Amino acid sequence: MELKRDVPVFRPWIPSKLPSLPLLLMLVLSLCLFSPTKCLDLDPDDKSSLLCFNSSVQDPNRSFATWVGSNCTNWTGISCENRTGRVVSVNLANMNLSGKVLPCLCNLSFLEYLNLSVNNFNGTIPTCFGSLASLKTIDLSHNSFSGVLPDNITRLGQLRELFLNGNRQLGGDLPWWIGNFSSNLEKLDLSSNSFNGEMPDSLFHLKSLRHLDLGDNYISGNVHEFYQSLEFLSLASNKLFGTLPCFSASTKSLTVLTLANNSLVGGIPTCIASLEALAHLNLSFNHLSYGISPRLVFTEKLLVLDLSFNDLSGPLPGKIAEATEKSGLVLLDLSHNRFSGKIPLKITELKSLQALFLSHNLLTGEIPARIGNLTYLQVVDLSHNSLSGSIPLDIVGCFQLLALILNNNNLSGEIQPELDALDSLKILDVSHNKISGEIPLTLAGLKSLEVVDLSSNNLSGTLNDAITKWLNLKYLSLAHNKFSGNLPSWLFTFEAIQVIDFSGNKFSGFIPDGNFNISFRNNNGISKIPGSICW
Numbered sequence: 435m436e437l438k439r440d441v442p443v444f445r446p447w448i449p450s451k452l453p454s455l456p457l458l459l460m461l462v463l464s465l466c467l468f469s470p471t472k473c474l475d476l477d478p479d480d481k482s483s484l485l486c487f488n489s490s491v492q493d494p495n496r497s498f499a500t501w502v503g504s505n506c507t508n509w510t511g512i513s514c515e516n517r518t519g520r521v522v523s524v525n526l527a528n529m530n531l532s533g534k535v536l537p538c539l540c541n542l543s544f545l546e547y548l549n550l551s552v553n554n555f556n557g558t559i560p561t562c563f564g565s566l567a568s569l570k571t572i573d574l575s576h577n578s579f580s581g582v583l584p585d586n587i588t589r590l591g592q593l594r595e596l597f598l599n600g601n602r603q604l605g606g607d608l609p610w611w612i613g614n615f616s617s618n619l620e621k622l623d624l625s626s627n628s629f630n631g632e633m634p635d636s637l638f639h640l641k642s643l644r645h646l647d648l649g650d651n652y653i654s655g656n657v658h659e660f661y662q663s664l665e666f667l668s669l670a671s672n673k674l675f676g677t678l679p680c681f682s683a684s685t686k687s688l689t690v691l692t693l694a695n696n697s698l699v700g701g702i703p704t705c706i707a708s709l710e711a712l713a714h715l716n717l718s719f720n721h722l723s724y725g726i727s728p729r730l731v732f733t734e735k736l737l738v739l740d741l742s743f744n745d746l747s748g749p750l751p752g753k754i755a756e757a758t759e760k761s762g763l764v765l766l767d768l769s770h771n772r773f774s775g776k777i778p779l780k781i782t783e784l785k786s787l788q789a790l791f792l793s794h795n796l797l798t799g800e801i802p803a804r805i806g807n808l809t810y811l812q813v814v815d816l817s818h819n820s821l822s823g824s825i826p827l828d829i830v831g832c833f834q835l836l837a838l839i840l841n842n843n844n845l846s847g848e849i850q851p852e853l854d855a856l857d858s859l860k861i862l863d864v865s866h867n868k869i870s871g872e873i874p875l876t877l878a879g880l881k882s883l884e885v886v887d888l889s890s891n892n893l894s895g896t897l898n899d900a901i902t903k904w905l906n907l908k909y910l911s912l913a914h915n916k917f918s919g920n921l922p923s924w925l926f927t928f929e930a931i932q933v934i935d936f937s938g939n940k941f942s943g944f945i946p947d948g949n950f951n952i953s954f955r956n957n958n959g960i961s962k963i964p965g966s967i968c969w
Contacts, residue, residue, distance in 0.1 A: 474514055476506040479541065480521040484512065486538035497529045513547075520544040527573070528552040537562045549573040551597065556580065559604075564589040575623065576600035588615040599625040599647065606630070608653060613637030621645040625668065629653060638662075648672065649692065657698065663687040670694040670716065678717075680705035692716035694740070702741070704729045716740040718767070726751045734758050740767040742791065749775040750797070757784050767791040769815065774798070777816075782807045793817040793839070800824075801840075806831025815839040817863070822846070825864070830855040837861035841887065845869060849893075854879035863887040865911065870894070878903035889913040889935065897922055907931050913953070914938035921945070921960070925952075 481504065488498050497510050506514035506521075513523035521542045532554035539548075540562035546569060556578040563572065564586025570593060580603035587593075593616045598604060605628025612622070613636030625647040632655035633648070641662050649670040656676035657669065664684045670692045677700035681688055688709050694716045701724035702717070710733060718740045725748025732739070734756040750773050755763050763784050769791040776799035777792065787808050793815045800823035801816065811832040817839050824847030825840065835856050841863045848871030849864075859880055865887040872895030873888070883904045889911040896919035901910070908931055918940040928934070934952040942959025945952075954960050 474506045474516065475504045475519045476509065476512075476514060477519040477521065478504075480514075480519075480544075483538050483541040484509070484521070484524075486541075487536055490536045491531050491533045493529070493531055495530050497526070497531070515544065518544075522568075523547040525549045526553070531555065535560055540565050542566070544568055547571045550577065551575040553577055558582075559584055559598075561586045563587060566590070567592065569593055570618075571595040571597075573597040574601065578602075579604050582606035583609055583612075585609070585611070591616050592618055594618050595621040597621070597623045598627065599623045601627055604628065605651070608633060608648075608651075610634045611636070613640045613643075616642075618642055623647040624651065625649040627651055633658075644687075657693065657696075660684065665711075666690045668692045669696070672696055674698065678703055678706065678722075681709060684709065686710050688712055690714040693720070695719040697721055699723065702726060702730060702746075706730070707732050710735070712736055714738040718742040718744070720744055722746055725749070726754070728752065731755065734761045736762075737764045737786075739763060740765070741771070742767045743770040745772060747772040747774070749773065750778055750781075750792070752778045752780045755784070757786065759785060762786040765789040765791075769793040769795070771795055776800075777802055777821075779804065784808065785810070787811055789813040791815045793819070795819055797821055801826050801829075803828050805829050808832055809834070811835055813837045813839075816843070818842045820844055824848070825850065825853075825869075827852055829853075832856070833858070835859055839863045840867070841865040843867055848872075849874055849877070851876040853877065856880065858882055860906075861885045865889040865891070867891055873898060873900055875900050881905060883907055885909045887911045888915065891915055893917065895919075897925070899924075905930070909933045911935040912939065917941060918959075 484501065488501060500508050500510045506512060506519060511524060511526045512521060514520060515522050522544055523546060525547065527549045530553065534557040535555055537560050540560060545566050548569060548571065551573045554577060558581035559574065559579055561584040564584065569590050572593065575597045579601040588611050596619065608629045608631045613634050619640060619642055621644065628651065630652040633653060638658050638660050643662050644664060645666040646664060647668040649668040651672055654673040657674050657679060659679045660681060661683050665687050666689065671694065674696040676698065678698060680703060685708055689711050691712060698720040700722065702722060704727050707730050712732060713735050714737060722744040723746065726746060728751065730751065731753055732755040736755045739755065750768065757763065764786055766787060772795065774796040777797060779802050782802050782804040785807065788810050789812060797819040799821065801821060803826045805826060806828035809831060812834050813836060821843040822845065825845060827850050830852055833855060836858055837860060839861065845864065845867040846869060849869060851874035854876040857879055860882050862883060863885065868891065870892040872893065875898055878900040881903055884906050885908065892915065894916040897917065902924050907928065910931060913935040916939065921941055921943040932951060936957065937953045937955035939957050940959060941954065941957045945954065945960060
């Protein structure tokens with residue numbers, strides 16, 4: 435008798451008892467609670483307010499095409515409170531929107547965050563913004579708002595951030611209440627507007643303030659001490675005067691300080707170097723004077739130091755900032771002052787330096803031989819001084835160099851053929867010096883060159899094929915040297931070049947017919963073909 439084997443049969447599991455209808459509703463509700471983004475209905479009143487706001491806005495990118503239905507999570511730029519569906523955030527930044535902001539936006543009574551920045555909104559700032567008592571952030575920057583700052587903003591006692599920068603037609607007197615309407619205000623940016631008058635005293639005492647930018651306005655008056663722990667302070671491009679304070683209350687916090695383009699006078703107090711966290715200091719375009727004290731030495735955290743366009747004098751500081759292998763100054767600009775004496779060798783210890791500007795001073799002596807230690811250096815401008823000696827060969831160590839600007843000095847010697855190691859170089863200007871010899875053939879390796887100015891030197895010889903390799907060349911001047919010989923035919927085949935100046939040499943030959951932007955004035959051996967317009 436054959437035994438039958440039991441074959442397993444798949445049977446779906448069926449609960450012995452189906453859940454009741456109320457239990458099903460509870461399960462659905464729990465799913466909504468754990469997945470609120472799928473079940474969050476926009477409050478009807480807030481929805482009406484948003485649609486009213488939308489009715490006055492031009493929206494060429496159709497960003498508001500999603501503003502349909504009642505699911506808050508589908509509405510671009512809108513965030514709602516999880517339980518009530520009330521709008522708490524409106525973020526419409528950088529959407530190419532334009533038009534006026536209607537007061538119906540102020541009906542969003544639970545709004546905490548409003549960002550309309552980088553658009554083309556115009557008209558005045560609605561006074562009803564003062565009724566949005568829950569607002570913590572307002573960002574209307576980079577629009578075309580005009581008029582004055584409405585006084586109703588003083589009612590926003592919870593406000594932490596106010597950004598109105600980049601609205602050129604927004605201005606008037608800086609409001610007296612700007613420093614005392616909110617004890618929570620941490621960031622205030624009114625830069626690049628048209629505010630005038632003096633800073634109210636309350637602004638210097640607002641304890642919560644950390645970030646203040648009033649740059650690029652018409653604000654006047656003395657620069658006072660600030661009595662809070664600021665982290666960022668910009669008062670640049672105003673009409674401020676007086677001497678520099680110490681910012682003592684911000685000794686451990688201030689990272690950015692820029693007072694550029696004002697009318698500050700006096701010297702730079704050594705107490706400024708006590709700002710332990712300072713990373714960016716810009717005091718350019720003022721009337722600062724006197725020498726720099728040897729005791730003015732910043733920490734290695736300082737990355738940018740710009741003291742250009744002042745009336746500072748005396749020797750360059752031997753040491754102006756601490757430096758380590760991994761941190762230290764990235765940009766040092768002491769140009770357009772009256773510094774004298776030699777360039778201190780200590781500058782070559784700033785291993786992180788990427789840009790060095792010492793032009794338009796009274797510097798003498800030679801370029802430091804160890805400049806090649808600055809391997810991150812990209813721009814060197816030592817022009818308009820009285821530097822002597824030759825271009826140090828050690829500079830080839832600056833293999834990332836993009837611009838070498840040494841014009842208007844007393845440099846001599848020859849152009850070293852080893853300079854071909856600077857294969858990233860785009861700008862070479864050694865004009866108005868006493869450099870002699872020929873252009874080395876090895877410089878053909880400098881294929882990135884765009885601007886070459888060797889004019890007003892004692893260079894001689896003929897034009898060699900090195901120049902033909904400079905395929906990106908846009909400007910070439912060999913004027914006022916002692917070059918001679920026939921003009922090579924390749925000279926007239928450059929396509930990208932915009933200016934060539936060979937005037938004041940001893941070239942010979944003929945200029946072919948054509949519209950070449952080349953100057954050959956004062957070359958007695960050159961004949962101009964009739965009809966040619968270049969000369």
